[in-house]
Amino acid sequence: MAAEPPPSSLSFRTTGSTCLHPLSELLGIPLDQVNFVACQLFALFAAFWFRIYLHPGKTSSQVRHAFATILGIYFVIFCFGWYSVHLFVLVLMCYGIMVSASVSNIHRYSFFVAMGYLTICHISRIYIFHYGILTTDFSGPLMIVTQKITTLAFQVHDGLGRRTEDLSAEQHRLALKVKPSFLEYSSYLLNFMSVIAGPCNNFKDYVAFIEGRHIHMKLLEVNWKQKDFHSLPDPSPTGAVIHKLYVTLGSLLLFLTLTKSFPVTCLVDDWFVHEANFLARLCYLYVVMQASKPKYYFAWTLADAVNNAAGFGFSGVDKNGNFCWDLLSNLNIWKIETATSFKMYLENWNIQTSTWLKCVCYERVPWYPTVLTFILSALWHGVYPGYYFTFLTGVPVTLAARAVRNNYRRYFLSSKALKAVYDVATWAATQLAVSYTAAPFVMLAVEPTISLYKSMYFYLHIVSLLIILYLPIKPQTHIQRQPQTLNSVNKKKMD
Helix, strand or coil, X not given: CCCCCCHHHHHHCCCCCCCCHHHHHHHCCCHHHHHHHHHHHHHHHHHHHHHHHCCCCCCCHHHHHHHHHXXXXXXXXXXXXXXXXXXXXXXXXXXXXXXXXXXXXXXHHHHHHHHHHHHHHHHHHXXXXXXXXXXXXXXXXXXXXXXXXXXXXXXXXXXXXXXXXXXXXXXXXXXXXXXXXXXXXXXXXXCCCCCXXXXXXXXXXXXXXXXXXXXXXXXXXXXXXXXXXXHCCCCCCHHHHHHHHHHHHHHHHHHHHHHHHCXXXXXXXXXXXXHCCHHHHHHHHHHHHHHCCHHHHHHHHHHHHHXXXXXXXXXXXXXXXXXXXXXXXXXXXXXXXXXXXXXXXXXXXXXXXXXXXXXXXXXXXXXXXXXXXXXXXXXXXXXXXXHHHHHHHHHHHHHHHHHHHHHHHHHHCCCHHHHHHHHHHHHHHHXXXXXXXXXXXXXXXXXXXXXXXXXXXXXXXXXXXXXXXXXXXXXXXXXHHCCCEHHHXXXXXXX
């Protein structure tokens, strides 16, 4: 039998560039992760250069599209090598659908081809190539591109295949009346600011950014008090970028300390499973799950900073008149850590993915929107069994949390003291429920997930089902779930 390679050689197992292998060995970090961070840091500096020297006032939109696309393609090849072919094949297939399919079916074909190809890649990488352990994880960019392909296809369908009066106000705002050119399509999907780590964004916003209309368009949307803002310099993103880089640095430090001290494998240790009492398990589960967050905070905040550095991500003006750069933000850390409901937590975690799920599924399916949205979310994330444990556990927990809130919250609003008690109790319940629900997501496999839930006596599953059975849940009607259509808005205005 051949000798197994030494552990250090695992970091060398990548289909991407190996030029940073000495740095990977020095830091003790897998090479694919070193390549990822290197590309994102290079993208940050390239984004500043792009905003200053390829400013839309100096450069044509075609040049900006081409530069963003070429550099994005280079990043993908640098990180993933020949695996990047999957990304390019998907882009070409779906552009073929974009130009050849009827507008009545373009969203369906694009959705099934993109999600089908992504799922096949998930299955092959995990189950054919040894559970993904010795292969570069190229699924991240593929997942982002899938979001963008389907978002764009639905927006083209809304603009060319549906009546205006049937659209919600948001669907009408984002609907496209003209199909994109191949350069625009490629730039939107493969630009260097978002091809590696996202986030997903809307085609109209991206094209407005490339053409130099992005900031003015957002100021118009919020009815900016200065009428002659077209003659003013663009609001600078520098302050927002610096703030986000501080958050990124803090997240990195937490990852190197807290995450390394409390790995998820702690949840299957003999002490945790067989010796600790229930309360100790509950607290330890919370700590371990908190320790798993910094890597997400790091990646998403850095990606947001890259886009802002390029001048993309301006969202308007807040109530105090301050310029905001959170259009593409993927999380709100303060609201996540202080969330007092499952809904509030989910709304501030992976925000752009939640927006995508709402756009392509929740607002459009006629039946069981919550269940189908959770299933689509699990399928998009991949085929690890842990993902399905998490999202299928999330359905009853979400319904139970909604029932408790609808039935009991009003009793705690009569005084500040009662409201404070309610907030503290719901904060603790939310954080523990999220830790319990999300644990399989980071454990991935079936055996450790079952071991964890057995050691916790399946308590949240049982409690959630009892609440659903014995507390009335106010059904969400189609009107409650769907955004107002333009017809309904116009009727209200006439009334």
